[in-house]
Amino acid sequence: MATVIEVKRQELPLFSSPNQGARFYNPELPRTEPFVPGHRTCAGCGPSIQYRMTSKAAGDNTILVGPTGCMYVANSSYLCTPYNVPWAHTQIGSSGSFTAGVSAAYEAMIRKGKWKGTFPNIICEAGDGSSSDIALASISGALYRNHDCMIICYDNEQYANTGIQASSRTPYGGMTTFTPPGAMIPEGKKLFPKDLARMMAAGHPHCYVATASVGYPIDLMNKVRKGLNFKGAAFLMIYTPCQKGFVYETPRSIDLGRLVVECGLYPIWEWDNEKRAYNHSFRPASMRPVAEYLKLQGRFLHLHKEHIATLQKFANDQWRMMGVALPPELVAAENPDTQADMSSAEMAAAVAQTV
Amino acid sequence: MATVLEKKKTVRMNGCVAAAQAAKYADVDVITAYPIRPYTATMMALAQMVANGELDAEYIVADSEHSQLSIAHGAASSGARVFTGSSGVGVQFAYELYAPISGSRMPVQMMIADRTLDPPGDFGSEHTDALSTRDMGWLMGWSATAQEAFDNHLMGYRIGEDRRVLLPQMVCQDGFFVSHIQGEVELPDPGQVKEFLPPYKHPYPLDPHHPVSHGPQIMPEQGPPLQLERARAMEGAVPVIEEIHEEFARIFGRKYDPWIEEYMTDDAEVVFFLQGAHGVTAKFAIKHMRDRGAKVGLVRLRTIRPYPTDRVCQILSRFKVVGVIETNLGLGSVSSGGVLYQEVAAALYESANRPLVFSFMAGLGGEAIVLKEFYWMTQKMLETQKRGKIEKRTHWVGFEE
Numbered sequence: 159m160a161t162v163i164e165v166k167r168q169e170l171p172l173f174s175s176p177n178q179g180a181r182f183y184n185p186e187l188p189r190t191e192p193f194v195p196g197h198r199t200c201a202g203c204g205p206s207i208q209y210r211m212t213s214k215a216a217g218d219n220t221i222l223v224g225p226t227g228c229m230y231v232a233n234s235s236y237l238c239t240p241y242n243v244p245w246a247h248t249q250i251g252s253s254g255s256f257t258a259g260v261s262a263a264y265e266a267m268i269r270k271g272k273w274k275g276t277f278p279n280i281i282c283e284a285g286d287g288s289s290s291d292i293a294l295a296s297i298s299g300a301l302y303r304n305h306d307c308m309i310i311c312y313d314n315e316q317y318a319n320t321g322i323q324a325s326s327r328t329p330y331g332g333m334t335t336f337t338p339p340g341a342m343i344p345e346g347k348k349l350f351p352k353d354l355a356r357m358m359a360a361g362h363p364h365c366y367v368a369t370a371s372v373g374y375p376i377d378l379m380n381k382v383r384k385g386l387n388f389k390g391a392a393f394l395m396i397y398t399p400c401q402k403g404f405v406y407e408t409p410r411s412i413d414l415g416r417l418v419v420e421c422g423l424y425p426i427w428e429w430d431n432e433k434r435a436y437n438h439s440f441r442p443a444s445m446r447p448v449a450e451y452l453k454l455q456g457r458f459l460h461l462h463k464e465h466i467a468t469l470q471k472f473a474n475d476q477w478r479m480m481g482v483a484l485p486p487e488l489v490a491a492e493n494p495d496t497q498a499d500m501s502s503a504e505m506a507a508a509v510a511q512t513v
Numbered sequence: 514m515a516t517v518l519e520k521k522k523t524v525r526m527n528g529c530v531a532a533a534q535a536a537k538y539a540d541v542d543v544i545t546a547y548p549i550r551p552y553t554a555t556m557m558a559l560a561q562m563v564a565n566g567e568l569d570a571e572y573i574v575a576d577s578e579h580s581q582l583s584i585a586h587g588a589a590s591s592g593a594r595v596f597t598g599s600s601g602v603g604v605q606f607a608y609e610l611y612a613p614i615s616g617s618r619m620p621v622q623m624m625i626a627d628r629t630l631d632p633p634g635d636f637g638s639e640h641t642d643a644l645s646t647r648d649m650g651w652l653m654g655w656s657a658t659a660q661e662a663f664d665n666h667l668m669g670y671r672i673g674e675d676r677r678v679l680l681p682q683m684v685c686q687d688g689f690f691v692s693h694i695q696g697e698v699e700l701p702d703p704g705q706v707k708e709f710l711p712p713y714k715h716p717y718p719l720d721p722h723h724p725v726s727h728g729p730q731i732m733p734e735q736g737p738p739l740q741l742e743r744a745r746a747m748e749g750a751v752p753v754i755e756e757i758h759e760e761f762a763r764i765f766g767r768k769y770d771p772w773i774e775e776y777m778t779d780d781a782e783v784v785f786f787l788q789g790a791h792g793v794t795a796k797f798a799i800k801h802m803r804d805r806g807a808k809v810g811l812v813r814l815r816t817i818r819p820y821p822t823d824r825v826c827q828i829l830s831r832f833k834v835v836g837v838i839e840t841n842l843g844l845g846s847v848s849s850g851g852v853l854y855q856e857v858a859a860a861l862y863e864s865a866n867r868p869l870v871f872s873f874m875a876g877l878g879g880e881a882i883v884l885k886e887f888y889w890m891t892q893k894m895l896e897t898q899k900r901g902k903i904e905k906r907t908h909w910v911g912f913e914e
Contacts, residue, residue, distance in 0.1 A: 234726060235731075236731040236732070236735050237735075238729075241726050244726075245725075245727070246590050246727035247613075247730075248587065248728075249583065249609055249610065251609070252579070252586070252587075255579070255583035255584045256584065256587035258573065258587065259573075259584035259586060259588035259589075259590070259591070259595075260588065262543045262571035262573055262588055263587065263589075263590075263593035265571055266543055266570060267542060275722065296577075296579070303573065
């Protein structure tokens with residue numbers, strides 16, 4: 159057999175800024191912009207904000223994989239591309255597998271002297287429809303086989319590109335065009351979301367797995383770098399609000415990214431694959447009742463008080479899973495009598511018709 | 514398994530192992546496997562070669578055929594030479610990927626040891642699996658022996674990776690009849706392969722040194738030029754295929770007509786038209802029928818995509834009757850039999866001397882087509898010649914008097 163060349167890998171330094179600081183400016187951030195403006199995503203698009211943070215953290219020796227979804231359809235237009243690094247579309251069910259192929263190719267090509275350079279960061283940007291539904295097995299395969307790559311689920315809790323349909327990540331009570339509220343089904347979506355990131359951590363404990371939110375950019379970018387530095391597969395699930403599907407005021411994307419965590423609806427954690435344990439040390443600045451998050455979004459404005467109480471109970475369970483002691487106010491909010499119906503249910507229904 | 518060879522050497526092996534040997538000689542970088550009979554034996558052989566250190570490649574056990582083809586697509590897009598394969602329903606589980614792989618012009622190679630589709634859950638050979646993908650932009654053809662399979666795999670890489678072509682290849686062989694029956698295979702000297710097959714170098718891989726975007730969304734008016742380009746690549750492959758078969762003959766000493774193999778056709782009046790391994794039995798049957806005075810011959814199609822329309826027209830116009838042996842299912846198709854009939858009939862439409870054409874449904878479910886069936890079919894063709902008119906477009910062999 160021919161000589162085997164050693165594969166050299168990148169080591170990206172972590173940012174020292176505190177998790178919740180540096181909202182607007184941080185001198186440590188790299189200047190490089192692998193994902194440039196000018197694409198066709200909506201104003202305030204959470205997934206594209208995430209895309210910029212992620213690719214900035216990864217740097218220029220990076221290859222991006224884009225399964226079908228918003229970050230494919232709205233970003234790439236033939237003869238015009240927002241990607242300053244190599245990027246390829248793949249099928250929505252191929253997120254993990256195509257990415258694994260890129261990673262395997264570089265392992266072999268570097269080892270056999272067919273490509274010269276340091277092993278690139280290989281990042282797949284899959285939506286939650288891809289990650290939690292159609293490409294679940296494909297991603298599980300990539301994690302199980304531990305290819306050196308990172309799969310990101312940019313989680314906007316729905317199939318947004320196709321016109322707002324429910325995915326396995328759509329929250330209970332979330333209105334989508336496949337889960338509209340009506341007289342028989344007043345809450346809209348009856349099912350609770352698939353706990354995708356915990357599934358990935360539980361099923362592939364040798365991998366780096368974490369959750370993050372666009373509300374906490376430095377935490378997000380550090381997790382990207384930790385995942386990329388890990389020699390093996392990493393999975394990140396990132397909360398990325400969708401203005402079109404959530405129906406909120408465009409400038410509030412980052413606010414929602416914090417509120418969803420402060421309300422306990424999006425636990426932020428890391429799976430420490432060396433210790434084989436969850437790191438639940440991330441704490442938001444405050445804890446709030448879920449209604450404060452729900453009332454900003456048209457997709458929840460049909461909810462009755464019992465539905466809000468149900469979501470509060472769900473959030474409280476998530477806090478408990480994180481080992482967080484609950485203030486009595488949040489426990490009390492599980493009682494529907496302490497809640498009020500969302501006042502604009504009719505307005506929300508009108509919005510649903512226009513989606 | 515002894516697979517290390519210094520010089521060229523003739524070894525007995527089945528079609529599956531011959532395909533694996535070809536992948537080894539091609540020094541593939543990434544292999545993706547998923548088990549399904551009968552092609553699995555190819556991947557078993559490759560797994561052993563990788564384990565023994567005879568071949569340096571990433572060997573990936575995928576979670577499905579869909580993932581297999583997606584991995585192959587990703588790896589080929591990055592600049593690696595890729596080998597994959599499947600059989601039967603596995604070929605169809607991966608269906609979504611055939612158009613994107615040819616559309617992105619990635620010369621992935623896929624070995625097919627064909628198999629019936631479900632139902633009835635049968636292991637046997639039938640060409641329907643791969644034929645159902647025939648218009649997806651893959652180069653495609655059937656081998657009739659293990660040696661031919663080995664050669665077609667090597668030529669497949671060379672043709673598909675040619676900058677004038679850049680298309681994926683399905684290198685098909687009949688399940689069991691070729692895949693599991695041993696034949697003599699002459700393995701080349703590595704130096705011959707080095708001369709014939711240069712390293713894979715895609716012009717626009719996913720390379721951080723030279724960033725490119727693959728497969729962005731298009732507007733409707735951007736669709737036709739891209740489709741035209743892919744159609745032209747397929748048409749443009751025709752002279753390249755001929756040129757590379759010549760070069761193969763020069764280096765390895767085995768000469769194939771890339772499109773058609775003819776057997777005892779010089780004075781033939783009626784001919785069988787088929788693909789793949791049943792051609793071997795057909796030759797024996799033809800010899801026997803010739804002894805009894807029947808002017809029968811064989812025309813075996815070696816490459817179905819790109820389809821050699823003019824060659825088929827020119828060759829078949831010399832005969833009075835063409836009996837198409839389908840070995841595939843085209844339910845409700847033109848002839849209400851298989852899909853080869855329409856390929857033959859359409860190619861002959863412009864001929865001034867159209868022979869009579871009809872189909873035989875034979876070799877389905879993995880059944881061997883036995884000599885007496887070939888005799889029966891020859892009889893049907895001779896009767897048709899005498900009558901000057903076909904009896905019907907499709908005969909189900911074994912179900913008629």
